Amino acid sequence: MQYTILVVNLGGTSTKVAVYENDQSLISETMSHPTDEIIRPLHDQIDFRLDAITGFLGRNDIDPESIDIVSARGGLLKPIEGGTYDINDKMTDDLGSYRYGRHASNLSGIIAARFREKYGCRAVITDPVVVDELTDAVRLTGLSGIERKSVFHALNQKAVARKYAASIGKRYADVNVIVSHMGGGITVGAHEKGRVIDVNDGLSGEGPMSPTRTGSLPNGSLARYITENRLDYDSIYEILTKEGGFISLAGTQDALELEKRAVSGDAATEKIFRALAAQLAKEIGSRSAILKGQVDQIIFTGGMAHSTYLIDLVRPYISFIAPVSVYPGEEEMQALAEGAYRVLTGREEMKTYM
Ligand SMILES: Nc1ncnc2c1ncn2[C@@H]1O[C@H](COP(=O)(O)OP(=O)(O)O)[C@@H](O)[C@H]1O
């Protein structure tokens, strides 16, 4: 049986789309949107993003009615376990009301549901950013009423961990790895035998700084900053998640551009990379403790994993823990196609979001 799978993955600045026959990619495209479009409220972006997807199908002579299933990157939902989920009304309500937060990935599920309505196919998400496999020991904080959450690049982290395991002839469920995804946000996960038992919340100011995020800040200084600048929740959330890190320190989120500046001897930029390397190393060290030192491999992935300059700064801190592998970029489109294909072929059961 041959299945045609449409994969949609919306990021802050781009719409990635691909068509697969079973688990083989036929065509794919990344469409970057101009700044004036992506700074619009998320809900106002649905129509032009959907148009971008149908335009892509049109340019490639693919009849939307030939699509059997849309596989979308899932957004901020209530905490759930990993897997492939049917997109139901409860899910589109939670994504569209932003009850659990705002991130461009919310739109992927909403758009997949719209596509299903119009063209009559199935629609699923796989390993959304809220996959939660944390142990109780890492969930509690020292303030009653505040618990840690699992919000991370679950899809790509699990995909590269599976790829690493396959490369040594093992299953994901047989290895312990630390995966550091370095994209617009940075998340570092401790994967214990197929479950991510600890990871920094990539949208709540935990962990290392990143191109767009502040990472952890000293509590007292943050409280003073909020008070002195009279910031409400939405304003500080924007600063922590969209205007922090490289943007705050160097005025751009472009790590490639900053790497060029650092390599050409700009001392201020070099200092930022050294700080990021130290923060990454501390985060990886912390995950290694949670894995009780039983770490088979440390894996770097995401756009910034292309930066050998950055990885070479981190290596000396962490090479005593485990060997290092680098999987630059992301495996998200392939992982989404495979998630849909596993349930279509009955190799995995479709889950229901409740
Ligand atoms: N070859 C490269 N060298 C260094 N940094 C890179 C390279 N390619 C992309 N990047 C950086 O990676 C970051 C984006 O990573 P990506 O994983 O695409 O992000 P997103 O979270 O938006 O998917 C940007 O800061 C970008 O400049």
Ligand SMILES: CCCC(=O)OP(=O)(O)O
């Ligand atoms: C918080 C998990 C997802 C995330 O940070 O994605 P981006 O790096 O694409 O913003």
